[in-house]
Amino acid sequence: MTSIEVPELEPCPFCDYLAGTRPFTILTRDELSATLVTREQRGSGHLLVVPVAHRSTLIELGSKEASAVMSSVIAAAQAITDAYEPEGVAVWQNNGVPAQQTIPHVHFHIAGTLPEGGTEWNWVEEASLADTDRIADKLRPFLR
Numbered sequence: 001m002t003s004i005e006v007p008e009l010e011p012c013p014f015c016d017y018l019a020g021t022r023p024f025t026i027l028t029r030d031e032l033s034a035t036l037v038t039r040e041q042r043g044s045g046h047l048l049v050v051p052v053a054h055r056s057t058l059i060e061l062g063s064k065e066a067s068a069v070m071s072s073v074i075a076a077a078q079a080i081t082d083a084y085e086p087e088g089v090a091v092w093q094n095n096g097v098p099a100q101q102t103i104p105h106v107h108f109h110i111a112g113t114l115p116e117g118g119t120e121w122n123w124v125e126e127a128s129l130a131d132t133d134r135i136a137d138k139l140r141p142f143l144r
Helices: 013-019 063-084 129-142
Strands: 025-029 033-037 044-051 089-092 108-112
Touching: 013 025, 013 033, 013 044, 025 063, 025 129, 033 063, 033 129, 044 063, 044 129, 063 089, 063 108, 063 129
Parallel strands: none
Antiparallel strands: 025 033, 033 044, 044 108, 089 108
16 A cells, blocks of 8 residues: 555546557557557657556556566657657656646656647647547557
């Protein structure tokens, strides 16, 4: 157990996406981790890396899961760099409501920086599934 206050949200959207019960663009998936194209594009090629098993916070990851997730984060950053050629890549991860975690499933954000620098922290329009599928198609040739 941990003292971290995680958001209350049932069912877990990420678990639903991975189960195929809610539509979402899944870029890659193996037995331990998955890379998703988020509908909230806050940077160039904004992706999410999640463990396949439901884990609420980073602290709950086992060593094999942590290694698989981090390998996927690195692969995502490389694909974004190759496909979008940003001047920088942002990687962030939040644990607990006070840290602005909104979904109770650990996830890493990876996004190429915007031309004006940084990533968008304000409200962004939700991308359609067709848009996120196009982003996935742009990134797939650069996955290793």
